[in-house]
Amino acid sequence: MKYRTLGKTGLDVSVIGLGTWQFGGEWGQDYTQLEVDDIFEKARETGINLIDTAECYGDHLSEEFIGRAIEKDRDQWVLATKFGHQFHGLYERTRHFKPEEVQQQLEDSLRSLRTDYIDLYQLHSGVGEEFDNDKLWTMLDKQVKEGKIRHIGLSIGKNDNIYQTNKSSEIGSEAIQVVYNRLDRTPEEEVFPSCEDQNLGVLARVPMASGYLSGKYKPGATFAENDVRHRHDQEETRRKLATVAELEKNEVPEGVPMAQWALAWCLKHPAVTCVIPGCKNPEQVESNAKAAELEMVKTNHPQATV
Template sequence: MQYRKLGKTGLETSVIGLGTDQFYGEWGQNFNQSEVDKIIEKAHSFGINFIDTAECYGDHLSESFIGNAIKNRDDWIIATKFGHKYHGFQKQRTYHFDVKGIEEQLENSLKALKTDYIDFYQYHSPTNDDFFNKEVWEFLKQKKDEGKIHHIGIALVASAVTDGDLFQLENAESANVDMFQIVYNRINKLAEEKVFPFCEKHNFGVLARIPLARGHLSGKYSPETNFASNDRRSFENKDDTIRQLKFVQHLKDNEVPQNVNMAQWALAWCLKNPVVSAVIPGMKNIEQVEINAKAADLEL
């Protein structure tokens, strides 16, 4: 495993992190505690030390699986999020970016994760109005002073590449934010235009979210694939999905070296950019853990 510093935090994170969106059952597979235990144990054995989760991956369900699975809290850097509340399949949500809502979410996350502190507490895809709330800034600073939060981050929305969306980056230091998540993969490279240069200039940590483009860049699917009804991807625009999978086929034929696993290639492609501290793919089983972890050593 390789490790990189996460911006000005100074924390050394494994370049392959463990995304846990899948644990609450919207990707065609339901999980139980035993399965999650094995995934996290396998990730640890490969040197992965970063876990990303959220309050609305189920009603703190993903966090609960993680809290029950972790044996030694000091072995892990844990990031979770706030702002949404889960109400059922397909991420039916209400939004809670007010102090009262955030405080409730924080306490529930700490309880679910079975921990006294969260390494990175992240705004979950906020609008500019959600983010720019000095009362919330002060509340989060207070929780940092209490030791319940060590660092504050923002999981930016997928379109966070316009001048208007840069507002959150430009006001990050005022809000004590020092790391960002942004969608980045071989299909969606928009972060390179404005977000990455800004983060590099100001030494903000960067996590690449959705690095496998919701599994499309694993190379397992064709344009003819029909996703199951309990898989979120079955609800996405069919034309967009077909277009993406045709492009993936083009990549497989023209860019992926022979005898190289495409998922490993896609993760290593993200990590070629030195601004990226880590990628956070989801992993449904221990075989995927091993494939993804080995991407850390793949030189393109």
């Protein structure tokens, strides 16, 4: 495993992280604690140390699984979670960004994660007054001073949200989480340059484009009703999978699994600190971790035409 410093946080994180939305039950599978424990045991073996979760992956369900899985060695992990939403059922959320609501979410997350502190606490796709709220950031700064939060970050909902990115340092944010993958390179235009200027860590989420870049799915693939991809626009999905087939033919080196190539491709960009792919089993964790070994030269990533 390789490690990079997460911007101005000073935290050394594995370049391959562990995304955990799937533990909330919205990716076609429900989990047992034993299954989650096995995933984390494999993460330990491979050197992965960054976990990304959220309060609304289930009603703190993902956090609860994680809390039990890492309780024995909590200090060995960089634990990132998010705030701003409440889970009410499959794909049903309400928004809660008022300072008192977020403070309660923080306490609930600490309890679910069985920890006294969160390494990176991220605003989860907040917009408008949800973001532009001095009282919120004052409250969170107080939590930092009390030691319940070590660092604040932004998980931006739109991957061209340059307004929030530019204001990160002003409101105390030290990291940006953003959608970035071979099919969606929008952050390269403005978000990444701003992150580099401010020395913000970057967590690239959806690095395999919701699994479409895994190489497992061909045009015409369908998904179960309890899989979030069932809700994606079918024509858009068809178009993406057709593009993936072209990428596999023209860009993926022979003998390299496409999923590993997709992760390593993201890590080529100098702004990216860590990718946070999801995983459904220990085998996928091990495969993801191997992407750190691929030697892919860093580049400024000129825009492609596909």
